[in-house]
Amino acid sequence: MLPAQKEGCELNLQQFYNKYSRLLIPAAVIIMLALYFLFPHGEPEEITAAPTDLIEAESPQLSETPTLPIEPVTETQTEPENILVEIKGQVVKPGVFELPADSRLHSAIELAGGLLPDADALSLNLAMKLTDEMSVYVPVTGEALAAPPVIEAPAAQQATSPSGGELVNINLADEAGLSTLSGIGPSKAAAIIAHREEHGPFASIEALKDVTGIGDKTFEKLKDAISIN
Numbered sequence: 001m002l003p004a005q006k007e008g009c010e011l012n013l014q015q016f017y018n019k020y021s022r023l024l025i026p027a028a029v030i031i032m033l034a035l036y037f038l039f040p041h042g043e044p045e046e047i048t049a050a051p052t053d054l055i056e057a058e059s060p061q062l063s064e065t066p067t068l069p070i071e072p073v074t075e076t077q078t079e080p081e082n083i084l085v086e087i088k089g090q091v092v093k094p095g096v097f098e099l100p101a102d103s104r105l106h107s108a109i110e111l112a113g114g115l116l117p118d119a120d121a122l123s124l125n126l127a128m129k130l131t132d133e134m135s136v137y138v139p140v141t142g143e144a145l146a147a148p149p150v151i152e153a154p155a156a157q158q159a160t161s162p163s164g165g166e167l168v169n170i171n172l173a174d175e176a177g178l179s180t181l182s183g184i185g186p187s188k189a190a191a192i193i194a195h196r197e198e199h200g201p202f203a204s205i206e207a208l209k210d211v212t213g214i215g216d217k218t219f220e221k222l223k224d225a226i227s228i229n
Contacts, residue, residue, distance in 0.1 A: 090119035129200025
């Protein structure tokens, strides 16, 4: 290149620099910023996910209250005690029959086949409660029987009072026998028999106080002279 041309080129470059020098600096800054954001200046940190099992291991476990097994409650059902009762006399099938403990006389008569045509039904209290070993005799109409006409209690050892005399069985005694008790006259004796026929034999001597007209004072006078066996 000739010296004159070289000198002219240097003058052009200097004129260009003087003219555009103010624009070169901002342009350089912009280029540097662009390069900074376009190209990563460091390796990104890897975010390592914590293992699921580690998180579960570190997380507090909820304490569960142990549940005790509940055993089913078995209800014990007590079957009613059965009794044996003898039915004889004017029934279709006399014999010994087994019934529940709370049975009445009409149930026993039904087991015996019912009453015969000549049976004295008026002498029977079909609503009477039965007891174990009881014997019931159904008479013929017009048949004369000692009171009580149809019921015999189980045979038992002869009971005696503290004074040595026989005890009066309030389940079997007639009006005359009951009237021998202290404080018992004919009206109270009749009330005892009526109560016995309506509600059945007395379960205890204290049950005598259920009879109308017999209170604690009367019972205290005769309790040592009576029995139910």
